[in-house]
Amino acid sequence: MAAPLLHTLLQPAFPDPVLDAQRSFRAALKALAEPGVVQGLRPAHAPSPLAGLAEASHALCLALLDIDTPLWLAPAFDTQAIRANLAFHCGCPIVSARQNARFALLDSSQLHDLSGFDLGNDRYPDQSCTLLVQLPSLEGGRRLAWRGPGIQREHLVAVPLAEHFWQERESRNDFPRGLDVFFLAGHHLIGLPRSTQVAFHGGA
Amino acid sequence: MTATPVPPAAGPVRNPEYDRARQHWIGVLARAHRDDFDCHEAALRDTDYQLIRAPEIGMALVRGRMGGNGAPFNVGEMSVTRCVVRLADGRTGYSYLAGRDKARAELAALADAHLQGAQQARWMSELIEPLAQAQADRRARQEAETAATKVEFFTLVRGEH
Amino acid sequence: MYVAVKGGERAIDNAHRLLAKKRRGDTAVAELGVEQIRQQLPLAVARVMSEGSLYDEQLAALAIKQAAGDLVEAIFLLRAYRTTLPRFCASLPIDxxxxxxxxxxxxxxxxxxxxxxxGPTFDYTHRLLDFSLLAEGDYPGPDVHGHAQLExxxxxxxxxxxxxxxxEETDLGEAADDxxxxxxxxxxxxxxxxxxxxxxxxxxxxxxxxxxxxxxxxxxxxxxxxxxxxxxxxxxxxxxxxxxxxxxxxxxxxxxxxxxxxxxxxxxxxxxxxxxxxxxxxxxxxxxxxxxxxxxxxxxxxxxxxxxxxxxxxxxxxxxxxAAGFVSHLKLPHYVDFQSELELIRKLRKPSTEQAQ
Known part of the structure; x- marks a missing residue:
């Protein structure tokens, strides 16, 4: 390991490691409980920026990852600074094979192919890989109707995603197995649990 | 300690001699008690520094070996406090200590950072060497107490003269 | 019929206060400090750490104090606390x-x-109560030879x-299951x-x-x-x-x-x-x-x-x-379960009582 070099890459994480991790976890929990509703993190409680990682992505990494959660990084995030800081603050192993990951950090260029990620099994569906998808924005895409648990009737959500993503997701959704997704941009996040149904066919 | 090893220049190359020296002082700092730092606290804190990892309490999983030397297994956890500081000149100090004492973890990390700088010889002679000596004395006292309970067997000689 | 059972908050509150009072005992006697437990009941502390699966003498001593000396309860307290701490890493196997x-x-x-x-052992003691411990005294320790060393x-x-x-014990380098x-x-x-x-x-x-x-x-x-x-x-x-x-x-x-x-x-x-x-x-x-x-x-x-x-x-x-959890849960209200069993027993007995008449 290039340990001496590592030192210069390390930087502080949450201003208040315990409470800010709890706040971020709470936001993630709410995001999955109310799919499609934008949740925000207060800048004062967000971690200092880490090159290439939005505040919300960084915060969720710090709140969710630890020694027991192997992480897969998309090439865009596979930088020395991100590797060093996540390994240091979270202690998470960084894996190169998708199927070994419990969390994956993706950008929009990866969404046409979600193959390889662990969908969990019927006994432990919770062991599936959770996707953290960083986007430039959470708006501006085609408005789609989201329905399902946590949504009273339907939410119209316009996360900018190509249709490929929805096809990929549908093809890997075999309840109770499936993928839970967080979309992250700036200080904001939206949750898309496997239980949410999204009508993406046809229409403009 | 004899010669004062120098830290390796930035880069991936490690200096095993330097790592060993640092391993030694980190171990001495880990075995120190909170009040061992009392008279050094002001000097340790007398520098600009940033907490890269604020003192944090958690656990380390303690592993043993089957039969003392076989395959590893998990015995249980122990409480651990860790801290990382960075001084203004970029030197980074680490601590991992048994127990739950955040103040001690911060002071031990500061000491590790100071020990990597130009004042290393002074910190060695004023902080590490006296601590190491006190720790060795304590071990020797404990050993002597245990030695006092060593069984001396008397062999009984049978009848024949 | 299902009857929801709610209430008892005041009773529970007072029961906990009463427990605290019982734990404290006679206030005319000095309160036991956690450090005293740690120093003077080290074998109880050891048991709580082992079975609580967390090596921390101070927390184990605190748990013993809080549990009023019930070691299985203290072990439970330590296990519960343990779940709130993050695991940073695993140690190298101890040598x-x-x-x-x-x-x-x-x-x-x-x-x-x-x-x-x-070493310090109970072996070879006669297991006779030592009444001198009823009084405070000096404990001089062993007769130590200044520089005695262990081989x-x-x-x-x-x-x-x-x-x-x-x-032979062998280490094939496999990761230890947890x-x-x-x-x-x-x-x-x-x-x-x-x-x-x-x-x-x-x-x-x-x-x-x-x-x-x-x-x-x-x-x-x-x-x-x-x-x-x-x-x-x-x-x-x-x-x-x-x-x-x-x-x-x-x-x-x-x-x-x-x-x-x-x-x-x-x-x-x-x-x-x-x-x-x-x-x-x-x-x-x-x-x-x-x-x-x-x-x-x-x-x-x-x-x-x-x-x-x-x-x-x-x-x-x-x-x-x-084990203690599953046995203890029997104390929780089982009013409805029991009602159904009671009814069943009554039903089963009915024909036989009728026959007897």
Missing amino acids: TSRMLLSRRLSATFKDVPGGQLL PCPHVLGLLAKEGLIK ITRTPLEYPASRAQRLQALARGDEGFLLALGYSSQRGYGRNHPFAGEIRIGEVDVWLEPEELGFPIAIGAIEITECEMVNQFVGSTAEPAQFTRGYGLAFGHAERKAMAMALVDRSLRAEEYGEEIQSPAQQQEFVLAHCDNVE
Whole structure:
């Protein structure tokens, strides 16, 4: 390991490691409980920026990852600074094979192919890989109707995603197995649990 | 300690001699008690520094070996406090200590950072060497107490003269 | 009919206050400090740390105080607290051959290198109540010879292993399974079994170990070696790139030697059982070593016919937090369950009472 070099890459994480991790976890929990509703993190409680990682992505990494959660990084995030800081603050192993990951950090260029990620099994569906998808924005895409648990009737959500993503997701959704997704941009996040149904066919 | 090893220049190359020296002082700092730092606290804190990892309490999983030397297994956890500081000149100090004492973890990390700088010889002679000596004395006292309970067997000689 | 049961908050509140009062006892007597418990009840602290599965003397002492001396309750408290702490890493396996010994015994060889070190022990006491402890007094400690040193004390069973007379322990470099992360499934590996036994109830393991000595399971044990002392714990943080000592913990280690008559493939030799516990915990480590050996029955092709040899029986019942929890839950309201059983009994009795008339 290039340990001496590592030192210069390390930087502080949450201003208040315990409470800010709890706040971020709470936001993630709410995001999955109310799919499609934008949740925000207060800048004062967000971690200092880490090159290439939005505040919300960084915060969720710090709140969710630890020694027991192997992480897969998309090439865009596979930088020395991100590797060093996540390994240091979270202690998470960084894996190169998708199927070994419990969390994956993706950008929009990866969404046409979600193959390889662990969908969990019927006994432990919770062991599936959770996707953290960083986007430039959470708006501006085609408005789609989201329905399902946590949504009273339907939410119209316009996360900018190509249709490929929805096809990929549908093809890997075999309840109770499936993928839970967080979309992250700036200080904001939206949750898309496997239980949410999204009508993406046809229409403009 | 004899010669004062120098830290390796930035880069991936490690200096095993330097790592060993640092391993030694980190171990001495880990075995120190909170009040061992009392008279050094002001000097340790007398520098600009940033907490890269604020003192944090958690656990380390303690592993043993089957039969003392076989395959590893998990015995249980122990409480651990860790801290990382960075001084203004970029030197980074680490601590991992048994127990739950955040103040001690911060002071031990500061000491590790100071020990990597130009004042290393002074910190060695004023902080590490006296601590190491006190720790060795304590071990020797404990050993002597245990030695006092060593069984001396008397062999009984049978009848024949 | 289902009747929702709600209420009792005030009663619960007051019950907890009453418990606090009972724990405090007579206020004319000085309150017990956590540090006093830690210093003066170290063996209770050791048990709570082992079975609570967290080495932290101060927290264990606090748990004992809070539990008013109920050690199983204290173990529960420590286990609960433990779940709130993040796990940073795993240690390198502790090296018990480099222990700073406070006690070391072998019942198999009189003249072991390093000798027999009795240390602080209850052995050879007459188990007569010492009424002098009713008063405060001075405890002068042993007669120490100023510079007495210990000779090196290698593991005793290593001596047998050198001659090939005992099964060697081997490390194939496999990762140790962790029962706190992956639920136990049977058959369990030896690593899983030892982890479960290390946090298992001392009384339960003692009884099982005793049963194996009395003939329930083939076992003819000798205490090959018992070691108590301090051992340094080492970690290798990735960011440093070299291992560091983080401090010392007290541990008790026991190696049992057992007979094995051999098989067609292997010559007759001794086999081993291993016990390791936090703190000064000799009875626990010995019982664990006996049960570890019993649970290796299958490995040695022995017939499994006794409780101490049955993995599922031992491992599923050795945890006193689980056991106490399931027994305790019987105190919770079962009003509805019981009503239905009561009705059933009444129904079953009806024809017979009618017949009798």
